[in-house]
Amino acid sequence: MAASKTDGGRTLYNLSKIYARQELSDVTVEVNSVQYKLHRVMLAGCSDYFYKMFCGQMKESSAEGCDVVSIAYDGLTTDAFRILLDFVYTAKLNLSRYNVLEVCRAADYLQMLEVITRCGEFLVKHVENEGVGVGQLLIIDQFVCNYDSLKEVQANITKSMASHFGKLAETKKFRKILSFEKLLELLQRDDLTVKSEAETFRSVIRWVEADAEKRTEHLSKLLSHVRLALIDIDELTVLMDNSKFREVPDLYDFYVSTLRFRAKRRTSETDGHGYVDISTAPAHLNLKKRLLATVCLKVSSSSIHCRYDNKWIRFKPNSPLGNHCTSQILLYGKIMVGSENGDFCEFNQYKREWKQLQKMIQPRKFLHHL
Structure with a gap:
């Protein structure tokens, strides 16, 4: 060339x-x-x-x-x-999706940091644009983590793993080569994108089961970062009953404390948005929701609903666009709505508030789901 x-x-x-x-x-x-x-x-x-x-x-x-x-x-x-x-x-x-690992492995041996950086950037972009090859991120990450000067590249790779955690957890590479440290880092992220927290629980169990002899000792630490209080109590009970690790003492303690908190939650005052005051929760129960991995939205003049954990959740207050809202998208957990005159705003899931954004260049005149 x-x-x-x-x-x-x-x-x-x-x-x-x-x-x-x-x-x-x-x-x-x-x-x-x-x-x-x-x-x-x-x-x-x-x-x-x-x-x-x-x-x-x-x-x-x-x-x-x-x-x-x-x-x-x-x-x-x-x-x-x-x-x-x-x-x-x-x-x-x-580079191509077929040679990027081969090239990165060679570059790692020859200590060509610029090439390793480009391989990481290429794969992240490829995964984000096409949604395939997410398992390869684990291999690239192993090369990148060897160099302190590539922290930014590693951060982007980890962010992409979190964004596609559902697909990543289904790969063989997730079960075989993902380290305990990397899995723990992912579980601690609020931007871990999952269909439901029950899927996060199942992913941890599958990872441990892949090498139970060596990994069972990490189960309690990992599950302490699974947000058990966000799992439907009946589903959580089934997950516990079906897990061969249910006799692990710490896991049982997490389960019992979750049951007690959920029982208390049913009789507690909420904050006006359907959420119990998190200050009443045990220290290990993280009630902060992950990013939504669904694109199912309902927007009306009085409310906006989003499908999460197989249930419809109503977000308040309503969009400042009110009846003029004609377009909505959900992208990596960001709920955005637009109107015919080009107004555009974004809803923050965690603060439960709207933020007015710059007007759209091309106003939307039809209902659009992304």
Whole structure:
């Protein structure tokens, strides 16, 4: 792949031509029995692995001429190495959903942080746009977490995992390679997007059951971050009865305290929105709802309803657009409504209040569900 004269400047363009003609090379790198005539300065500029090799105490740093440097690593495929070389000489990275893990694994071995960053960004964008490949995020995350300088990339990957937690929990990778630390981090997030908190409970149980001998010790800690008080009490009882971990002491204690709080809730005064005062809840019972994973809305002149945990929930106060509300969308838990004249506002689930947004460029004249 040749770089154009506008991609990286004329210097990079000329270097890519020199590389293509195999001119002025000062090192030969062998990968999987294939030899490449390359340039040390280009490799060292893009790869910490090669920088340490050529500028450090390794024997290759003092070698003269076109000595052969052989790299033996099962995760470094011929195709991936060629893609990385194209990046070194052209600044172009040819990624697809089929090669992104292969390229990232090779880049991790060669310590090419820019490539790892681009792989993470590519996969997050791919998952967000198409909703597939969410399990691959777990593998990319394992590479990214090795570098302190990639914290922002890791944060975006974790956010994407939370946004697609329902799909992620259904994958084999979730059960096999997801670490306890990462699962705990996800469970603590308010933006964990699930159909219902019962699904969160089931996901934890499936993860533990995949390696019960090693993971059962983590069950109590994980379930302390499952919002049991948000699960229908009959459904919670069924989940407990069907769980082979129901004899775990802490789990039983969580269950009993949830039952007691739910019984108290039925006789308590609410805050006017159908929610009990959370200050009366035990410390381990988090009553804050997750982001809604549904797109089922009902909007009228007097109220807005949203389907959550298989029940209709009414949000108050009503939209400031009132009877003029003609369009509504639900995106990652954000409820938004618009009107024919372009007015637009957003409802905050947690504060239960509306915020007026900038007017739409194109007013909506029909009912729209996203």
